[in-house]
Amino acid sequence: MTKIRVLILLTTIAIVGGLSYLFSLYARGYRLDSKNLKITPSGLLIVKSNPEGAQVLVNQEPKGFTNLNLTLSPETYDITVKKEGYTPWNKRLTIKKEEVTEVDAHLFKIAPSLSAITFNSCLNPASSSDSTKIAFIVPATTQNIKEGKEGLWVLDNINLPLGFSRDPRRITNGDLKDSKWIWSPNGREILFVTPKGKFLLDTSTFTPQDKRTNIAAKAETIIEEWQKEEQKILASKIKALPDKISEIIANYAEDVSFSPDETKILYKAKVDTTIPNEIIKPVPGASTQKQERDIKKDKIYVYDIKEDRNFLITDNSANLQIGQYVPKDNKVNQKILWFPTSRHLIWAKEGKIIIMDYDGTNLQEVYSGSYFAPYAFPTLTNDRILILTNLGADSQEANLYSLSLK
Numbered sequence: 001m002t003k004i005r006v007l008i009l010l011t012t013i014a015i016v017g018g019l020s021y022l023f024s025l026y027a028r029g030y031r032l033d034s035k036n037l038k039i040t041p042s043g044l045l046i047v048k049s050n051p052e053g054a055q056v057l058v059n060q061e062p063k064g065f066t067n068l069n070l071t072l073s074p075e076t077y078d079i080t081v082k083k084e085g086y087t088p089w090n091k092r093l094t095i096k097k098e099e100v101t102e103v104d105a106h107l108f109k110i111a112p113s114l115s116a117i118t119f120n121s122c123l124n125p126a127s128s129s130d131s132t133k134i135a136f137i138v139p140a141t142t143q144n145i146k147e148g149k150e151g152l153w154v155l156d157n158i159n160l161p162l163g164f165s166r167d168p169r170r171i172t173n174g175d176l177k178d179s180k181w182i183w184s185p186n187g188r189e190i191l192f193v194t195p196k197g198k199f200l201l202d203t204s205t206f207t208p209q210d211k212r213t214n215i216a217a218k219a220e221t222i223i224e225e226w227q228k229e230e231q232k233i234l235a236s237k238i239k240a241l242p243d244k245i246s247e248i249i250a251n252y253a254e255d256v257s258f259s260p261d262e263t264k265i266l267y268k269a270k271v272d273t274t275i276p277n278e279i280i281k282p283v284p285g286a287s288t289q290k291q292e293r294d295i296k297k298d299k300i301y302v303y304d305i306k307e308d309r310n311f312l313i314t315d316n317s318a319n320l321q322i323g324q325y326v327p328k329d330n331k332v333n334q335k336i337l338w339f340p341t342s343r344h345l346i347w348a349k350e351g352k353i354i355i356m357d358y359d360g361t362n363l364q365e366v367y368s369g370s371y372f373a374p375y376a377f378p379t380l381t382n383d384r385i386l387i388l389t390n391l392g393a394d395s396q397e398a399n400l401y402s403l404s405l406k
Contacts, residue, residue, distance in 0.1 A: 041097035045070040047081060049105045050382070051406065054083040066105075081105040087364045091357070094288035101285050106341060106382065108355060108366045113404045117386060118168060120149045121397035123177065125388055127324040127377050128187035129230070131340075132157055133203060134377055134386070135183070135190060136168075136400070140175035152176055152192065154203050155400070158380045171201055174209040185229045191222055237262065241305065244279045249303070252295070255322040259342035264358055265303045266338065266345065268317055269295040280308045289359040300336065302345070302358050311359040313345065321374070335374040341382050348376035353387065353403075367403055382406070 047056050049066040056063045056070075057080040063070055066081065074097040082088035086107035095101055118136070121144075125136040134157050140150040151173035156166070172192070179194045192199045197214035200222065201207055215222070237258055238249050249256060253267040275293040286307040293310055295301060300313045300322065313336065314320070321335045334349035347354040353367040353376050367376075367387065375388035383406040390396040 042071050042073050043095040043097055044100045045072055045077075045079075045093070045095060046100060046102045047079070047105070048103065049081050049083070049089070049107060051083065051086075051107065054081045054086070054089075054105065054107060056081055079103065081107065083107055085110060087366075089362055089364070091289075091362055096288075099284045101288070104343065106344060106355075108364050108405045112366060114389075114391075114401045115404070117155065117400040117402055118153075119399060120144050120147075122388060122399050125375060125377070125400060126181070126183070127157065128183045129185060129324060130187055131324065131378055131380060133183075133187050134400070135181060135203075137176050137179065138170075139177055139397075148173070150175065151209075152179075152181070152190070152201070154190075157377065157386070170206055171203055172199075172207050172209060172212065182223060182226070185226055185233065191219060191226075193219075242279050244276050245303065245305070245308075248273060248275055257323050257338065259338050259358070260340055261342040263305050263342060265305065266300070266313070266322055266336065267303070268300050268322060269297055272296050275303075275310050278308065283307050287359055289361055291359075302360070304358070309359075313356075313360045314347075324377075333373050335376075337378065339378055339382065340380055346376060346378055346385065348374035353385070355405075366405055372398055 047066050047068045047070065052066050054066045056066060056068050058070065058072070058077050060078070060080070072095045074095055076092060076094045078090070078092050080088055080090050081103070087110055089105040089107055091103070093101060093103070120138045121141070123137040123139060125134050127134050134155045136153055136155070138144055138149050138151060138153055144150040149170075151170050153168045153170050155168040171190070176194060179192060181193065182191045184190070188203055190201045190203055192201050198216045198219040199212040200215050201212070234256060238246055238256070241249065249265060249267065252269060252271050252273045254270045255268045257266040258264070259266070273295055275295065277293065283306065287304065287309055289311065291309045292301065292312045295310065296315070298317045299315045300317055300320070301310055302313055303310045319331055319333050321332045323335070323337050334347070336345055336347050339346050339355060343358050345356050345358060347356060350373045351368065352365055354363050355366050356363045370392035371387045371389035377386040379385065384402050384404050386400050387403055388398050389401055390398045
């Protein structure tokens with residue numbers, strides 16, 4: 001009887017141990033090859049999309065609809081995510097054994113709709129550094145003066161709750177065609193420069209021109225303080241990076257722009273240098289796209305902080321600016337800046353607007369046509385951007401239009 005009990009116990013231990021081992025293999029991505037009757041390693045591909053319900057193709061073979069989990073043998077695949085009415089998403093991915101590769105494909109309309117945001121002409125729109133506001137001038141035409149429309153206006157570039165006004169608001173009046181302005185770092189004030197003086201305006205209230213206070217004597221001091229504040233904020237973000245990449249970004253990069261979630265850095269190299277390998281330990285499931293660790297002067301890159309990977313975006317930075325601001329000399333005709341997802345970039349250039357993945361792949365042309373390049377502005381949502389256009393009619397004044405992407 002004792003021997004039977006021992007045998008049963010040993011058999012139970014063997015079965016439990018064997019099943020546990022098989023479950024662990026399954027969890028790590030191993031699967032049974034029914035043809036060869038052996039267990040082979042595999043990787044897991046998780047495909048999500050916005051909007052959901054998009055078809056997933058692997059090497060042009062349909063596999064299902066998002067959101068979708070696929071077990072694939074370790075090799076390189078061409079992945080397509082497509083949905084009717086949207087531009088297909090395509091990328092070549094390398095699946096590694098025992099690793100999870102996750103895809104989050106954002107699809108954009110093939111034929112996005114345009115709707116006017118401003119109606120009385122819009123001159124020199126400029127966004128605050130956090131993209132929450134856009135300031136623009138409405139010219140002092142006879143009709144605009146009669147209707148009380150001329151002056152400097154501010155548009156809140158966010159989706160406000162129901163009951164809150166989404167319309168632009170005027171913060172000062174007058175003929176301001178030849179004026180310039182600078183946003184404060186927090187977007188709450190504008191330093192406004194006219195031929196008659198320099199004025200500090202609160203962007204939340206209306207200040208009539210006869211109530212504006214000329215601060216010309218201290219304007220330069222205010223500008224210097226704002227610049228120091230912006231530099232301090234940027235320096236603190238760079239300092240928080242791993243030491244090696246912090247040194248490279250601080251000393252060898254310019255026009256540095258962190259993604260909204262601060263996990264990636266868009267920058268232009270100001271000298272040739274090399275980013276050392278494995279600044280952090282390799283991350284399972286990290287991007288398998290080609291990266292460039294030998295960076296070259298004047299080329300534009302994105303560095304992924306979490307995955308320690310550096311991607312070339314473009315090698316031609318002529319007349320191209322990183323970020324929101326457009327120089328007043330009008331030499332810039334294209335710009336690259338972050339899309340609110342932090343996984344995409346907007347590339348506004350002559351005659352077209354492109355949204356691309358942050359690794360420089362999957363360029364999707366979301367707008368092609370007449371607009372004043374590079375006046376394209378992201379909102380704080382991923383369903384639209386704003387552009388400045390007169391719809392190709394030379395007789396029509398330019399206005400801001402919302403370009404629906406989803």
